[in-house]
Amino acid sequence: MGKGYPVRTVLRLCGVPRSSYYYHLKHPERRTPVGKGRPIPGYSYDQAGKVVSDIRIKGYLRCLVKGPHGACGYRKLTILLRRKHKLIINKKKVYRLCKELQILSPQRVIKHPVPKKIAHNRVVTGPNQLWQMDIKYGYVAGKRRHFYLASIIDVFDRNIVSYHKGKTCHTKDILQTLQKALMKRHIHAQAHQLVIRTDNGPQFISQAFHTYCEQQGVEHERIPNQTPNKNAFIESFHSILEMECYRRNCFETYEEAYMEVDRFIRFYNNERLHGSLEDWPPREYLKRVNNGLIDPPKIAL
Structure with a gap:
């Protein structure tokens, strides 16, 4: 040990327990050579x-x-x-x-089949700038089975632009739903690029979905894992659908469930008053914005 310094002081400064120090002094034969482990x-x-x-x-x-x-x-x-x-x-x-x-x-x-573009903060000032898409389950009590509902919502006017309902929801169903939405809103004729935001479900991370978006000139971004707030508008619609449609009905057949979903989405788009749209239904709100009766707001998300 250093001259003039007590053993206890040096051991304390070095962080070496005294018991270990004195054990090695008494048993030098048990010291492990540097660079060698247990044989x-x-x-x-x-x-x-x-x-x-x-x-x-x-x-x-x-x-x-x-x-x-x-x-x-x-x-x-x-x-x-x-x-x-x-x-x-x-x-x-x-x-x-x-x-x-x-x-x-x-x-x-x-390996992820396609590159992942993370959703980032955006400011939406008009329709067909940002859509959100997601999938929700419904339950048919008479069959004890679930069905799927995949919906696309326009963040600006809250319209459900297109949707798919069925016993399955494969990538081809998602692509058909997106194709209907693009044709319905005449996206190919607009100057600015449409962004569609989804979660990381298997249909949305598929090569087919990625390729289709590239072919149509649509920018696809995905939310980070476990961040549903990044998809807040479609999640909000699904909450409304759950409370005002699913919970108020007990479906006995798939056909009954599909008819009720169709009815509710027509009601949601055309009649249901939306608090965030100055108490106008989504379709009427969009019409008033296009006619200059309402100043288009800026939606930051």
Whole structure:
């Protein structure tokens, strides 16, 4: 220790426990050389307490990978060694042995099929600037089954521009719904680019959806995971739909559910007073904005 400094002071400054310091003084033979860890024992035990050498364990591994478990990784091989050969062994050792045998399965790399463009803050000043799209479940009590409703809402005027309802909701259904919306609003004739915002559902991260948006000149952005507030307008519509349509009806058939959904969306677009639209229905509000009767607001989101 440094001359003139008590041992306790130096140990405290260095953060070394006194018990560890004095233990190593008394047992110098147990000091681990720098750069060397615990030596590999070369064996494991089975559940009966018998020693099983690494050579035998490697034999077990060779037999396993030659059989129907050949595609298993080291983690599942560990489980098989424990169950079939009653070994007491951890996955780290199995990984080391598999590496020595060069039988490690190649790791799967999960790639996103399309690049992800994160939704960012925008200011909406008119229709057909930003749409939001999402999928909601409905329940048919008579069939004890769910149905799907995929809707597109215009953030500016809150119109449900297009929607799909059905027992399934695949990417092709989403594309057809988007195509109807683009044709209905004559998006190809407008000067500015339309942005459509979605979550990260499998239909929206598909290559087909990405390609279609690029072909139509539509910018597709996705909200970050677990941030439904970024899709607040379509989420708000789904809450209204739940309270004013789904909860007020007990559907016995799919046809009954679809008819009621059609009726409610017509009512929502044409008659339901919307507090955020100066108490006008979405379609009437848009008409008044286009006629100059209402100054278009700026919606920041």
